[in-house]
Amino acid sequence: MIENNTCEVCQALAHNEPLFETRFWTVTLSQDQGYLGRCYVTLKEHRETLSRLSDKQWQEFVEVVRKLESAMAASFGAKLFNWVCLMNNAYQKQPAQPHVHWHFRPRYDHKVKVGGMVFDDPKFGFHYDRNQVKLVDDSLLDEINQVISGHLL
Template sequence: MSIECPYCEKLVDYNFGDPLMETDHWIVFLAPNQSNLATCVVALKRDQKTLTGLSKDEWDDFILLLESMEKAVKSAFDATLFNWGCLMNTFYLEGKPEPHLHWHFIPRYKHAVNFAGFTFDDPHFGYMRPRPPKNISSDVRDKIADKIREFI
């Protein structure tokens, strides 16, 4: 793993675990909150604050990553659709780290998914509503990550 920025280094320390995958320009972590099964954070591997600062190579690499992640999660858990968000709001709150370009990858499900002894449902399918964290063990997180990796 080659990380060139403090934000990505912090993801490793903030209970995100090992990366799911890494490309030349991006790194993907399973998010700690799995209220939507297979939610991930996709971070640029260099310091950058805005989308307008991405190079053509970084955009091209992101498109390949996007296709790979959607295919993998569709195959692993039969996700219905995918929300991608680049939300930088909290970086501008006092006491937060410097802004760093990253995406939230949020699979959405029109049906419940039973996996590793848990039922993952999406009661707000079709809407973006905040959901409380789903408490799962690190063992279940590892099983989710491994299932996604099977299809990457």
């Protein structure tokens, strides 16, 4: 069911295959794996700001953070996790339709090889690089998905 027909995030929720989901949140791998394990963590309800989340949604978010961070550490040895809630793009249209979601980027102090492709994080210890983009095909994305799924507790 699409909650808000004019919201791009609500539309995407109806089509994307999640890495895992909880009652309130869904976690999907980005096609851009410039930072290996890059995900979107999206609220399943259309809420416009973090301050509008319910206490239950926050409590469950903590569980998602623990689960995702520990899976990325176990899967690929990620050392650090960059979480940002931006929603800037939503304001490029009028009326703006922001929908709470987090951008999650694991960070690495070493190279990781998956499916014959090498993933690197040359700016480890510094702000992530928005230009570090690595679009992967569906079969590699599926392979990454399977490695992480094997470490979801």
